[in-house]
Amino acid sequence: MSNAPTALSLDDVHVRFPVAADWRGRPNRYAHALNGVTLNVRKGETLGIVGESGCGKTTLANLLMGLVKPTRGCFDRGGASLQIVFQDPQSSLDPRLPVWKLIMEPVMVNRRSGSRALRAQAAVLAQQVGLRPEHLDRYPHEFSGGQRQRIAIARALSAEPDVIVLDEPTSALDISVQAQILNLLQELRAERLLSYVLISHNVSVVRHMCDRVAVMYLGQIVEIGAALDVFAAPAHPYTRLLLESVPRIGAPFLEGVPQDTELPGNRHLPQGCFFRSRCPLATAGCELPQAMAEAGDSVVGHKCRCHVRCKKEER
Numbered sequence: 001m002s003n004a005p006t007a008l009s010l011d012d013v014h015v016r017f018p019v020a021a022d023w024r025g026r027p028n029r030y031a032h033a034l035n036g037v038t039l040n041v042r043k044g045e046t047l048g049i050v051g052e053s054g055c056g057k058t059t060l061a062n063l064l065m066g067l068v069k070p071t072r073g074c075f076d077r078g079g080a081s082l083q084i085v086f087q088d089p090q091s092s093l094d095p096r097l098p099v100w101k102l103i104m105e106p107v108m109v110n111r112r113s114g115s116r117a118l119r120a121q122a123a124v125l126a127q128q129v130g131l132r133p134e135h136l137d138r139y140p141h142e143f144s145g146g147q148r149q150r151i152a153i154a155r156a157l158s159a160e161p162d163v164i165v166l167d168e169p170t171s172a173l174d175i176s177v178q179a180q181i182l183n184l185l186q187e188l189r190a191e192r193l194l195s196y197v198l199i200s201h202n203v204s205v206v207r208h209m210c211d212r213v214a215v216m217y218l219g220q221i222v223e224i225g226a227a228l229d230v231f232a233a234p235a236h237p238y239t240r241l242l243l244e245s246v247p248r249i250g251a252p253f254l255e256g257v258p259q260d261t262e263l264p265g266n267r268h269l270p271q272g273c274f275f276r277s278r279c280p281l282a283t284a285g286c287e288l289p290q291a292m293a294e295a296g297d298s299v300v301g302h303k304c305r306c307h308v309r310c311k312k313e314e315r
């Protein structure tokens, strides 16, 4: 997998959103959602994106789907076609359309096939995702959450994408249904040689599904590597805390972080390492900007953005 060709790549991508304007209406304050993301997605892999709320995961998904443009840097789709599966199938499916039209909608805009041919195609896709022929003429409200997500997956497949962005694809589903949907996604990836970008705050879903994982903090990737390596030996202090923190009601997301430390906002980006103010390993050297460099475990492709935890920096 590490030698697989690249499906798409991002080079030093920045995205900022205007959040305030001067008296002439010109933006003068920004939310810095992505701050230099460099990343490639390989053909046939599942790349996981993890990080706490507000780190830029949705902005990254929207960028991949062409819904937001980089303010700086380059996004090269390399000719790949992309589709997305959203978290909540309840709101992502048009309630007025029957299942077969929902499934074929992404291609109906471009193709002039007759409705009989489209329906036949929908039947094949429905069967591949575990729906039955009699489901084709029903409407979304007649289905359970898991079945609706199967419809959303069939819909994404109908456009024959190279890459599917999975934005929290199972977090709206009952635990018992989550595994079925994840297994279905795994089977479809193998059958169709798809690439997935799996965005999730659920570390165990990423561990189960992904070949590689990228950890985001305040719009930057702070660690990337084979999922096995990152989970076995997390290098960046943020990743360590993220993996150690067990979500509990009322508990802070990062339990190892002292509670009197300030969470830096993305309107005034910190100098140096973005995680510095919350980091248990912070030293004077963290006041300098941190570059991605090989993590100290000598595993090829395992990189992190921390001078304390890296072999040497690639400046």
Ligand SMILES: Nc1ncnc2c1ncn2[C@@H]1O[C@H](COP(=O)(O)OP(=O)(O)OP(=O)(O)O)[C@@H](O)[C@H]1O
Residues within 6 Å of the ligand: 017, 018, 019, 031, 032, 033, 051, 052, 053, 054, 055, 056, 057, 058, 059, 060, 201, 266
């Ligand atoms: N359209 C927008 N206008 C202003 N700020 C935005 C906009 N979209 C995102 N942001 C800001 O950019 C940052 C990243 O947001 P994003 O939604 O990408 O994070 P996230 O990791 O997906 O969070 P969550 O898991 O809560 O959805 C946040 O601080 C957010 O407030």
